Amino acid sequence: MLKEDDIEIAELIRLETKRQNESLELIPSENFTSPAVIEAMGSVLTNKYSEGYPGKRYYAGNEFIDKVEQLAIERAKKLFGAEHANVQPYSGSPANFEVYFALLEHKDKILAMDLNHGGHLTHGHSVNFSGKNYAFTHYGVDEKTEMLDYDAIRKIALKEKPKLILSGASAYPRTIDFKAFSEIAEEVGAISMADIAHIAGLVVGKAHPSPFPYTDVVTTTTHKTLRGPRSAIIMCKEKFGQKIDKAVFPGMQGGPHNHIIAAKAVCFKEAMAPDFAVYARQIVKNAKALADELMSAGFKLVTNGTDNHLILMDVTKSGLTGKEAQLALEKAEIICNKNVIPFDKRSPFDPSGIRMGTPAITTRGMKKKEMKEIAGFIEKALKNHRDEAALAKIKSDVKEMLKGFPLPY
Numbered sequence: 001m002l003k004e005d006d007i008e009i010a011e012l013i014r015l016e017t018k019r020q021n022e023s024l025e026l027i028p029s030e031n032f033t034s035p036a037v038i039e040a041m042g043s044v045l046t047n048k049y050s051e052g053y054p055g056k057r058y059y060a061g062n063e064f065i066d067k068v069e070q071l072a073i074e075r076a077k078k079l080f081g082a083e084h085a086n087v088q089p090y091s092g093s094p095a096n097f098e099v100y101f102a103l104l105e106h107k108d109k110i111l112a113m114d115l116n117h118g119g120h121l122t123h124g125h126s127v128n129f130s131g132k133n134y135a136f137t138h139y140g141v142d143e144k145t146e147m148l149d150y151d152a153i154r155k156i157a158l159k160e161k162p163k164l165i166l167s168g169a170s171a172y173p174r175t176i177d178f179k180a181f182s183e184i185a186e187e188v189g190a191i192s193m194a195d196i197a198h199i200a201g202l203v204v205g206k207a208h209p210s211p212f213p214y215t216d217v218v219t220t221t222t223h224k225t226l227r228g229p230r231s232a233i234i235m236c237k238e239k240f241g242q243k244i245d246k247a248v249f250p251g252m253q254g255g256p257h258n259h260i261i262a263a264k265a266v267c268f269k270e271a272m273a274p275d276f277a278v279y280a281r282q283i284v285k286n287a288k289a290l291a292d293e294l295m296s297a298g299f300k301l302v303t304n305g306t307d308n309h310l311i312l313m314d315v316t317k318s319g320l321t322g323k324e325a326q327l328a329l330e331k332a333e334i335i336c337n338k339n340v341i342p343f344d345k346r347s348p349f350d351p352s353g354i355r356m357g358t359p360a361i362t363t364r365g366m367k368k369k370e371m372k373e374i375a376g377f378i379e380k381a382l383k384n385h386r387d388e389a390a391l392a393k394i395k396s397d398v399k400e401m402l403k404g405f406p407l408p409y
């Protein structure tokens with residue numbers, strides 16, 4: 001037992017469990033997995049090496065591991081409607097690198113969304129492996145609407161002639177038109193790739209349009225709206241399957257994390273159940289309700305609302321910086337993250353915005369009524385951001401509210 005073998009780690013896990021129970025989790029990329037997913041992650045499957053793929057391994061003793069991986073593959077394909085799935089990627093960043101490595105040459109051109117407009121580090125930021133090894137060129141959002149402008153993206157694609165066009169974002173509150181992206185890619189002879197890490201759960205729950213069947217290659221993490229273990233998968237059209245598999249192993253990775261692959265299989269089964277679609281739709285309903293309440297309270301949201309699980313708020317209009325807002329909310333046990341907003345004049349360390357989302361609180365069972373209450377907490381905390389007593393009172397109100405929505409651990 002951990003408690004007897006390592007009291008320090010056991011105690012830290014106990015405290016983190018308590019923190020998760022007693023705080024309002026609004027980081028849009030976080031969620032609470034089921035006990036079944038956690039059980040699979042904590043299983044003896046972690047003990048086994050299995051380089052290779054089902055039926056073709058470099059180590060003996062993989063009879064059951066093969067079945068686990070095969071189940072995960074079949075479930076991923078069925079869940080997303082994909083022709084091919086590789087369930088071995090360790091996490092989102094390796095999955096993206098594996099796609100670039102599989103389908104491109106060093107310094108080939110990729111067109112992707114600018115991190116400052118909502119993209120991701122692995123979508124070609126200059127400090128990241130992606131930006132250092134491939135020739136990225138970026139599109140952003142329109143300055144007036146703060147939304148993607150597909151005509152403008154098409155013009156960049158025609159001019160730049162990239163080998164791969166990447167759609168997907170980590171801080172974009174609106175629907176992404178994957179069909180439009182694929183059409184642009186086809187017109188310029190590029191491979192189309194979508195990174196749906198943030199919205200995978202919405203996609204399978206039909207609360208956001210799917211990148212399938214249009215997109216050539218799709219990566220996703222499995223722990224955000226999809227509510228599985230901290231990991232990732234790559235899916236693609238059959239014609240790219242062999243190259244993708246080779247890039248994952250032996251190209252970039254060694255032994256697959258079999259306990260995590262099992263947990264991914266569990267998560268895919270959970271996401272196929274009818275109640276998952278209800279959950280996915282409720283995430284969006286909650287985000288819209290929270291956005292409406294915040295806007296009614298006078299806050300400025302990027303794009304003036306949301307279509308998905310995520311809200312990006314410009315807090316400078318309320319006289320704060322993103323860092324100040326994050327800290328004030330944290331003192332009230334409301335957990336979000338500071339974030340740049342499109343055309344931000346401030347630095348990423350203390351940007352103009354905060355990013356919030358509803359996947360985790362929806363897992364706890366919250367609905368429209370609670371969104372009104374949460375907007376009220378946020379409003380009070382930001383208006384009283386220097387008043388420690390006021391923040392402490394909100395914290396105790398948050399704790400009281402959360403008692404009605406217990407976590408299963």
Ligand code: DSN
Nearest residue numbers: 028029092120170171
């Ligand atoms: N860190 C994730 C997020 O918060 O969006 C992306 O990798």
